[in-house]
Amino acid sequence: MVDYDGVRTTHFYGQKFPGGLSNSHPSLNIDAAALRQQVRVLSHTSTQAAALISRDVDTVIDSGLMLSPEPQTDILGITPEQGEAWAADVATRFDLWAQSQLSSITGTMNFYTAQRLMQRYLSRDGECFVHHSYSPDPRLLNPLQFALIDPDQIRENGFISTMGLLNLYEIADGIIRNAHGEETAYKVWYKTAGTPIVQMKNIPRIGKSGRVMMTHGMEYTYAGQGRGFSPLAVSIQDLENIVDLAMAQIEKAKNQSNIAFYTESSGDQPASDPFAGIPRIGEVPSGPAAAAFGNTPTPPAGAQNVTPESLEPVYDPIPNTTVRKPGSVGIFNMPSKQTIKPFPNTAPDVQFNAFVDAYFSYIAAANGQSVETVLMKFSNNYSASRATLILTWRIAVQRRYNLACYHLDPLYESWLQEEIAAGRITAPGWSDPRMRAAWLRHRWNGSGAPVIDPLKSINAAKVAAEIGATTLEDIAMEYSGASGKANRSKLAKEYDDLPTPPWTKTTETVTVEEDGEKETEKENKNAD
Known part of the structure; x- marks a missing residue:
């Protein structure tokens, strides 16, 4: 707890139990960078976290959202047939650019595959940055190229803190803003190939030519929020609890399955040497291992490091062992009147799946999904399954809209203005904001709602x-x-x-x- 201008705050990193039971605090200083790292680790260690993220990407994006231009013909003063012909031409040209891997600066993805990574950033990290670049390379179908910037690359020099409440603190999170709070530039840290030196450069949101250079999308939780908070932040501790429980159950099952069988003595005779009476070849029993390491060790005359302890019989007391192969341990010749009883066969617990599913259902709901959709396990009830799919579809439509608003719409506008500048597409009145909005009217079409x-x-x-x-x-x-x-x-x-x-x-x-x-x-x- 720290004091700042009389306000008591605490850093929040996603853990509910930093030193004991959870407790309330007067206010939060939400560390976006720490939360992001916590969730990223979970996405590789927790199958539930990975499922939440992957199912969100698959549902929202699938194979990619496709552009469907719908110019407002009434405002533009053209006939519906002219508008349809213009839209078909634009959609075809845009699809050719979108399918080319040269649409990305790195040449490693096209526009449709990049959408999956954009949604993954939004689902996992709570924010996404897309850089626009304009190249005269004659190989390109359009000068516009894009690149996704990892949120970790946009930061201050060794310090990041994003306040979520009323801008109580000066925001120092790698984003430069004007007096109105509008984002104007981004501090991007990068490393030049072949050198270990890390450098920083400012990328403006709008370039000197008026072109868009960077877009930043995030789900707002507070009005004064500067960086995105991972949607999984509230579930970090709960997901870790499930990982711990699952590992404990698995280890318990493995341990109980290691003992194949055991024998129980029924008489009063002491334990006997199971190697007794085996014919010897010279001074060595039928196998050298049986002589040197058997229940009654008798190493050869030239053996080294022989101690009195190493010559003690080991068949009477049961030796400790490290089991390296499950189901490989048997216990023989125990001392008389002693019985070894295995642990009750309770692993995996018969209630384990029911408990985990019930626990995970609240985590999925906190992330706007249903446990049935995440696990792809539906009941035989038609109405219940259909209701689940409808709710999932509505959330997917909402998230498609957000992704389009943050990144896809600006990319389309940047692409279209480059086509108009090159003379390949005509859009009379483009310089008028109202006419431009009428030409830009469109929608993004993806996979339809699942139908049972x-x-x-x-x-x-x-x-x-x-x-x-x-x-x-x-x-x-x-x-x-x-x-x-x-x-x-x-x-x-x-x-x-x-x-x-x-x-x-x-x-x-x-x-x-x-x-x-x-x-x-x-x-x-x-x-x-």
């Missing part, structure tokens, strides 16, 4: 649309992540391109039962 029974889901959506409980646009977004309006426009064109009728007539026999009598009728259906 597609026919049931579609029929339910159809009924909901008929009674006005939802819209076709919402149904398309939930089912496939696409735009319903764009789908209908494309389908109309595809139907026009197909032969007429698009498929042959079919005759279906329908059997109905009315007033206890069955009646069969034939119904001709034309699919077009």
Whole structure:
């Protein structure tokens, strides 16, 4: 506990029990860097932490969010057909750039694979930094290139502290801000290849040319927050408890499985030498190991380091041993009237899985997920499983929006303005902020919501649309992540391109039962 201008605070590193039972404090000085390191270690030591992060990335990103431009034609003064043609051209050009590994500065990932790493940073560290670079390299489809900057690279010189409450302290976290609190530059530490020297340079958020140079995304917990806090910070101690419990149960099971069998003496005779009576070859019993290291050691005449203790019989008392192979230990010839009883076979505890799942369910809920989704274990109840998937989908849509707001939208805008500057795409009125916003209108489409029974889901959506409980646009977004309006426009064109009728007539026999009598009728259906 320290005093600062009369305010009592404590550093919070994610541990609930630093010196005993948990206790409340008047205020928190949240150490973002310490929390980040704690969670990163857990992501490699805790299978539950790794599952939380991986499932979030898989659900939100899957194979990547794809651009779907939707220019606002009413504001732009163009026809819907012109807007659709412009959108198709932009989407195709952007996809070509996005699929190229040269879209990244390092050349090790493309735009879609980079999205997974962006979401991993947000899910694990609570923040993500993306650097924009502009290169005249003729190999590039567009001058724009990006690189992800590790949050550990953005810091002060050996010190970092991020306050989460009302800016009580001066923020010194590697980010330069103006008087309004707006981020203007970032202190990035890096090492030049071939040298051990670590250097620091300032990368501005907006370059001198007006181009975006860096974007910073994080989930805000406090209004005065300067750096991201890991979503797993509240669960650090709990995840470590599960790791400790699991390791203890596993070790217990291993120890109990090491003893293969034992014999119990039933008489009063003393223990005997099991090697007694074995024929000898000269001074050596049938095996040299039996002579030198048996129950009655008799080393050869030239043996070295022979002590009186090493010649003591070892078959009477049971020797201590280090078990190196599970299930390999047997106990023989115990002294009379003595019995060794193994530990009760209680490992793994029959309640272990139930306890861990119940404990972990609260950790998953604190991270906005369900334990069923994280573990990919669903019940046989259709309604319960569907409710779980719907909740997971809604959270994924929210996190997709955040990722797009932080990083994907600025990248698209930077890419588009480079295409316009090169004359490959025309966007009249681009210099007007309102017209630019109309040209930039778009959405990011990813995998649709998981569906347990597609026919049931579609029929339910159809009924909901008929009674006005939802819209076709919402149904398309939930089912496939696409735009319903764009789908209908494309389908109309595809139907026009197909032969007429698009498929042959079919005759279906329908059997109905009315007033206890069955009646069969034939119904001709034309699919077009």
